[in-house]
Amino acid sequence: MTTPPAFPPLDTGHSRPVVAFFDADETLIAMKTPFSLLRYRMKRDGDLTGAAYERVVEPLRRLAATGVTPVEVVTKFYELHAGLPWDDVVDEAREWYAQLRERGAPFIEPTVARLRRHQEAGHHTVVVSGSWPATLLPITEDLGVDLVLCTEPELDAEGRMTGAIRHAMFGPAKADAVRQALAKFGADPADCYAYGDDPGDLTMLSLVGRPAVVGGNPRMTAHAAEKGWPVVPATLTAGTRRQPV
Template sequence: MTALQTMTQEYVFFDVDDTLISIKSMLSFQVFWYQRTGDDEGRRAYEQDLHQHLHPGASWEFLNRLYYRHFKGRCPLEVRAMGRAWFDELRHGQVPFYHPRPLDELRAHQRAGREVVFVSGSFPALLEPIAQELQVQHLLSTRLEVHQGRYTGEILPPQTIGSGKVEALTQFLEAQGAVPEHCFAYGDDVSDFPMLSAVGQPTVVSGGRELEAKARAMGWRVIAPA
């Protein structure tokens, strides 16, 4: 190993929903949003889409784009404020917000001097409060298109789901002058497989769709959420 390699910063890429936290942030937030705003028409349209398209074999990439179409017309500042209120309520609710084992691992990586990066199809208004609490400096997440001060319902590339997570991760590491072989990643769902395959040290959090069997076949490390 060269002196340059020993100085390379190691990064730890964490999926968030069901990997680090115990809920699906996006679905939880929509319930919270419609309860707080009283937008019954919007809620009915959103629930109809969920009923039609959310099933065990669904494409997370498709659902991700469909989800954000329901943000069309929302004010980014209002969404950000609502995201903070969502976090404050869920974080101190009766259900534990974080999965204990992945949270312990995240903190252990930080103590070892590694930089944690969130990689999520969720969006900054929900991820920023989590990142602030856990002292995470880097977010690779969904960026929403804004026109005339309102969301258009479209997302900007790269879409941080599936192979899009690898694209975002690669761009980040190139900007940092780091290499994926020296990095770690955590995920729980089959959609995280490309990201986990891209780093030198992948870890799977059990309980997600179809990923644990793939991980064991690859000889990857598997941990329980608690």
């Protein structure tokens, strides 16, 4: 089996619109950002050892290990937040990211560098993620991303989270989001790029002419080898470390 190439140079030789699509968690930043925010909240509220966080999250880890769909795991995560005012979650997430950035956010260096190259080339940049806006927006605003398409919580009439999901951005939904963005920007998919780390990103990657895999997921690297897609390691920004769920 041949080793797929690293990121090739960007094609900047034409004036047509180009869109670069990125997954977020484990593609641009080495963490599951909603869980990082949950850890932050629980520590702020007195869980200094992380024991309470472990009690809450371990059932979700066990559920994920059974092979259920990501939506089933995320649904249980959202249930933990029933009754919380969404605006409070958003404000808290901005505090979380400000502190994370100050300490050193664990960005995945090759992917963020690639994002910068797309921006320098005048390409549209879009994040398509199963994560939620609370944690994605501070990150993508910091990175200068043009558009964020992601999982959305269901809110009641008073703006509180119901514990349900209004729109889940996984698997086929990612492909639909890519199609909508291509239409929005008037781009030919053959000219466009996509970057992801997980098999759930394959629907997105397969829609564009220049897909690439980030990290070492065996299914993804095998698929990339078969298709001749580039693969890059999920190397972190110097001095940072991945935050586990």
